[in-house]
Amino acid sequence: MTTTDTTPHILISGGGIAGHALALQLVRSGIRTTVVERADAPRAGGQAVDLRGASRVVAERMGLMPGIEARLLHERGLSYVDGSGRVFGRMSMEDFDGKGAVAEIEIARGDLDEVLREALAAASAEAPGLLDLRYGDRIAAIAQDADGVDVAFERAAGERFDLVVGADGVHSATRRLAFGPEEDFSTYLGGYMAFFTLPTPSDVEPGWFSMRFVPGATFGIRPDFDPATSKAIITLRVDRDPALRGDRAAQEALVRRSLEDAGWHAPTVIDAMREASDFYFDELARIDVPQAANGRVVLIGDAGACGSPMSGMGTATALIGAYLLGARIAETPGDPAASARRYSADIVPFAEAGKQLMGGGIQRMVPANRFEALMSRAMTKVMLSRLARPIVKKMFAANQEELPLPVTAPAPVRATPVE
Ligand SMILES: Cc1cc2nc3c(=O)[nH]c(=O)nc-3n(C[C@H](O)[C@H](O)[C@H](O)COP(=O)(O)OP(=O)(O)OC[C@H]3O[C@@H](n4cnc5c(N)ncnc54)[C@H](O)[C@@H]3O)c2cc1C
Structure with a gap:
């Protein structure tokens, strides 16, 4: 493929909250997206996660609230x-x-993931051919140059992408391959x-x-x-x-x-x-990565910044990050590295707030x-x-001072509410 197309092909490593939320944004924006998740099926686990402030605004803009409200925990x-x-x-x-x-x-993490996957399936049905969701595989090697990223997988044949997004959690393999060893970024x-x-x-x-x-x-x-x-x-x-x-x-x-x-x-x-x-x-573990973008590789969710489940902010930060990166890519689809750089600056205040331990x-x-x-x-x-x-x-x-979203990102295209 050529990497100078204005409709890029983006690889997301990790099918968790951040990966699914970004894939949803991209598919709705008409962008070819491959998600590779190492587990053999979606990972349903996790207890209640909460949405406050900017993450709630993002959930609303993405049309996720009807699905979330149908699964609310109503905790007392x-x-x-x-x-x-x-x-x-x-x-x-x-x-x-x-x-x-x-x-x-408050919604169980697995239920929020299901809301995202349902929305993703609906978006993909409206725009067939854009989404390739793969389970049971993972990235083995990454080599980037000025025009694209060559990726080798453990099982599938190698491919070239315009941007690789590490949404593969606190022990991110994408981060290890493109930024450096886990010890450089992780604090127990x-x-x-x-x-x-x-x-x-x-x-x-x-x-x-x-x-x-x-x-x-x-x-x-x-x-x-x-x-x-x-x-x-x-x-x-x-x-x-x-x-x-x-x-x-x-x-x-x-x-x-x-x-x-x-x-x-x-x-x-x-x-x-x-x-x-x-x-x-x-x-x-806390994860501190000074710059979330390194050329055509970028980190979202826990892979790029994390305060551990003790912060109670991991899911909120992942949703906000996915939304902001999706919006930046949609703004300049022909220049994913520039989108990644802008996202990297956008996410800083949210990433820092998300590391605070209340x-x-x-x-x-x-x-x-x-x-x-x-x-x-x-x-x-x-x-x-x-x-x-x-x-x-x-x-x-x-501790919950509300941070405004840095871009007046347009609501994603065709944000059909998920029931
Ligand atoms: C099963 C599960 C339960 C959780 N429960 C809670 C909870 O109860 N409370 C809480 O605060 N946080 C919990 N977390 C963490 C929480 O989901 C994140 O802090 C937050 O939602 C940010 O999401 P994320 O997508 O960055 O990371 P995650 O939700 O952790 O998703 C990362 C995804 O990447 C996949 N992955 C990892 N390595 C690779 C690889 N090399 N290649 C491809 N895919 C890879 C993982 O299997 C996972 O699906 C849980 C995570 C998981 C996976």
Whole structure:
């Protein structure tokens, strides 16, 4: 193919939130798009993610809100429980005007991904031949020159593209191949997080995200869209162990050890973990990439900037990034490298905001030992008391200063709402 066409061919590595959102934008703009996802099927996992400020505006402009609203979690708030399940503190959604730990718009990550994939299928049906969605493959090598990027795949034959977008998450292979080794960009934040689906225990309060502090860990049970199931959320405060990467048995063993004396629903959570088909486990890492664009290779979502799931901002930043890059490419389709450069400047304030840890990082969020677990409980009681609520409310609100979108990007072409 020639790379001087005004309709470029773009490769997206990674079919997660960022990859699907960008593909949607591109296909709607009439741009040929290939998505290569290393998993054999879409990855359905993840617990509630929230959309606030600019990410909500983006979801609206992309016509995603009807689909999102149909899958809203309607969470009532966050409650803290002791070893026998008694609630000792609450942060309700209303008391914090949707700006506390639980926002007005909460949707399970897998459900948001499904909304994006449905929209993508609809856009692709309206413009056949533009989208090539491949599972079970990945990029093996990238070589760029002034006019294009030659890409070798692990399974498919090599191809030349006009732009390669790394949307392949916190351990991005695109970043490694085109920017440098992971260690140059990743900072370990002191722990690991695991998420998976479990049958809802009968005594869990409907609509409430219930959470418990124990020495070295927090674990919680959070509503799912289907009330028969819930999401387990486990945060572990431990030193980094590279042997855990990709080894599910070792990851499960660590979770089991950390929760064995944790009381409340720890045994239920541990039992469900073994069976979970959507078990997700990863280290908590911040990703800092000074420039998201390197010629004709560009990074979006966690690959380019990430504050870990502790920030609660990964999905929002991924959606905003995909929207901005899509808009920039649509503006100058004949010059993808220039689009990538402009996007790289656009995303900086959002990327920086997305790295902030509202709860103050793992040292503040997860007690190291029994004494700290008791202190966390006492502090939580004080902070969530009626007296302290206005101060805590202000702290949360201050952390959510709304950033305007930097381009008055046009709403994507043919943004048919997804029901
Ligand atoms: C299964 C799953 C569950 C998650 N659950 C939560 C959660 O509960 N809470 C939370 O805050 N964050 C969660 N995250 C992370 C969250 O999705 C991201 O922080 C955020 O949505 C940004 O999205 P992203 O597209 O950049 O990354 P991701 O959503 O992580 O998507 C990256 C995609 O790239 C694919 N990929 C990775 N390497 C390659 C490769 N070499 N070649 C091709 N494809 C590759 C992955 O399989 C994945 O589909 C989860 C991620 C996944 C994959």
